[in-house]
Amino acid sequence: MSRSDHFDAIVAGGGHNGLTAACYMARAGMRVLVVEKNDWLGGAAVSRELHAGWTYSNCSYVCSLLRPEVVRDLDLPQHGLQVIPYTGGATFTRDGDYFAYHSDHRALEREIARLSPRDVEGYERFSIAVMRQCRFIRPLLLRTPPDPVAPRPRDVAELVYLLRRFHDLGPRETGEAMRFWTASVGDYLDGFIENPLIKAHLAGSGIIGTGLGVYSPGTAYVLLHHYMGDVDGAVGAWGFARGGMGAVSGALARAFRAAGGEVVTCSGVERILVENGRVTGVALANGDTYRAPVVASGMDVKRTFLGHVEAQHLPDDFLKAVRRFKIRGSSGKINIALDAMPRFPAAPEDASFLSGDLHVSESLAELERAYDDWSVGRWSAEPYVDMLIPSRIDPTMAPPGKHMMTVFVQYAPYDPERDGRRDPAHWDEAARTAFADAVLDRIERVSPGFRDLVLHAEVRTPVDLEREVGLTEGNIFQGELTFDQLLFNRPVPGYADYRTPVKGLYLVGSSAHPGGGVMAAPGANAAREILRDARRLDRTERAFRAA
């Protein structure tokens, strides 16, 4: 076997977390290979030209959670990443009104007062409460969760760090934090805000990507997951990556190559090779084999262990826990090439919020009904949609005068029900068309003439996401963000430190802490653990040689 087949580390899957881990390792001097099954890098953070002249961010579509620490560490702006912040959004109503969200505090206050004067004070309290929780949780994103059950010395240190943070919060705020972590987004908002439209607008972030409804406990935390955004140091800000989400992966890939990293595309990892409980490399679908003492899997925990590692190398309990991991597809997408800017008669001419996220769900009950449809295996008849028109502020996305729209749809089942049976195969052409119609009709209601502007539409069901990106069941977070699958429980209790029962095999995707979103935190955290182990091996080796 030639030297060129040997690496210090192999990253299985070229998604943004895999690339992030690869960058950190390459910069630490390791010889790293990234293996990607598609002919493009980026996993679910991609820009693709699926209709001539238009760039689709056809999976993930906004940039907010990306950790600023990672952006700085890896010099991503230097490698071409540019994030353009947007400043608001809106929810339209059936009867021609809307609620506009502005990141400018005074403008937002005026807008809330227009709809519901009593809620101005409530919103103020709400935003303070949420920001407080944000400040508490944000630092935890880039830390490895401690093992509370069998703590090693560093886990003890980490547990002490956590206890100290709780201590600093004080009893009242600790109670509030517990409530926030366990409440439903609906119940939580009910405690602050009266106006149903404002509540519906705010609640959307609590359900995106999860198989839960607005009244399911635990969704208040998911809300936070979407509030921890940060663009150019502005906490809570959201933005578009110039050139689509592929720009994030593109910058990571350039940073990786600049650090000497190598990439193989067009053939995915077929088998992760294990000998005597240690990883030895990967075998690709095309028959090639690469060797390395470290394999970092960017695939989700189910795909990694149920699909690519032979069961004989894994303890039964671990396998059982992996099978039990909940990873439910609940969302779809429609990416649309538009002939012109759609009209929203309710909105003032050229309103700035049209450049942000647009919605049509008017009440929590409507959102809950959308969830109920999903839970019996139907796509929502009246879905929650998160529409964005990035071409309004990023002209690279569509030809002049034309526009690109991304529509995220909650909820869509992975295995639709038909005649009492649930099966992914039920997503046939007719089902896809009916699903798209439900979404387009809903948009048409607030934007008359919308359907006539559609030049091309790409319909993405959970099954498409699974097939193309490799996300099990098309779950965008690589696993539900419920409490039993967060922190030290993510992905499997006892294995939250990115290590696995196979020595040298690590999980770097968002199945690991702190979870999904284009955040790059799992990748960065895992790389830190890999490098820590590598240094320890180095030390052992040196000590051995010295002896």
Added chain:
Amino acid sequence: MAFDHNRRPRAVVIGAGVNGLAAAATLAARGVDVTVVERGRGPGGMMTGAGQGELGHFVWNLHPAALAELGLGAADLGLGAEVATVLLAADGRHVVIEGEAISFADGTPHPDAAAYRALRARLARFAAVLAPLATAAPPRLGSGMLNRAGLSDLAQLARTGLGLRRLPRDARREFLRVLLSNAADLVRDELPDGPLAASLVFDAILGGRAAPGAPGTVLALLWRHAGGGRRRPAGGMAALARRIAGAAEARGVTIRYDATAAGIEVEGDRVRGLRLGSGEVIAAEMVLSSLGAMPTLRLAGPAHFDAEACRRIRGLRCEGTTARLDLRLAEMPRIEGLDGRLAGARLLLAPSVAAIEAACRPVKYGAIPASPVAEVLIEPGDGGAEGPAHLSALVQHVPYAPECGWTEAAREALAAAVIGALGTHMPGLPGLVTESRLATPRDIETMTGAPGGHWHHAELAADQMLTLRPVNGMARYASSLPGLWFCGAGAHPGGDITGLPGRNAALAAAADLGQGVTR
């Protein structure tokens, strides 16, 4: 405050439910002069609909610590043997659970019996870890821990931690994983969906609004499984309530029935007594209220609470979702293969977890469930006024305020849905009904004063439990008004007939009286 040592300190307890009585007995045993005021005609609160009959069927976690304060032993309660549970199956293959034995109605063993027993055993082990948390006020958190009073909390947490340490490592991991997870996933990970799986999930949701898939339902399930098996008191709940009231009186507690609390007297920001509907004022150093948090706040007047406290109490979720349907029957109904085992058994009308999930949905939109799930008890009558047989059903996921209002038609629709669903297993049941009486959550509220008619006075969800029960900042039974205490199911550890909130609250209140108390 200084006490007149010649006079015993005095306390008034509002409500003669199990918690009010436990609180009163606990205080009386510590030398406090206690009066219980009860607006109903008899004791029992939610057990008996304030003396008007009964609401619950079984006793399953009445706590020995509360009984000890009442001077009662388990033997004094007249509780029968653990009742058998019969799971009515859609396909007619009903399942019978009698202790550890699980079989089909025809006697053939159930294929999932071992998995079910293993899961139950696991739940019982986990419940035992949580048990120490139920018998004291929830621990202070954050910086509150690091003072002298906080040390006892640390000890309590340490006991819980010790219980956890005693579990094997894998069980500890499992405990921390499932604690805040949902009952549906937990059960379905171990058992195929069917009546057996549904029976465990039913335990998690009985009395609450949460759907089986809602995170946090496992916590509710664990509280339930901390007790022993389900037992039926001889003479029903009313007899049990009388026994408990008698025990409290034997401790020297005065109970006044038909006495409505009309207002809490406050002087100089401290409770001075309780004003009754008649205008009479009972002077007392402290008032312990077993009402819900909101009715208690109203009695004292919101002016004595800060805006944040009022908001939190107002925001409590306490709309009940459990109704009770009572049917008088012309004769004992029959179920193929189960005759002779029906009387006194706990029948579960919940064929699958999926069926429970479906039954949970309508309530969210204020609709009456078309296929409700229920716990049913059939008892032969005494031949007298009760008639030849009596069936009662605790029906889950009934709206407190249906969209259409509780019209006669709505009430009939609910009764018909329950009778119809039972009728598929008991042919001829509709023809046997001679009289039907429905208590909706709203009726239960009217009867008992429980906010929203809620089984637990407030939803037992993770964000309304432990240090958050009834609300953040008042979880240690003391309200923010000195001398006013929460001692009902709305306080930690919550509802069901445990007696613990009352007993714990009284201990906290007695400690507050300090040296004024003679033992």
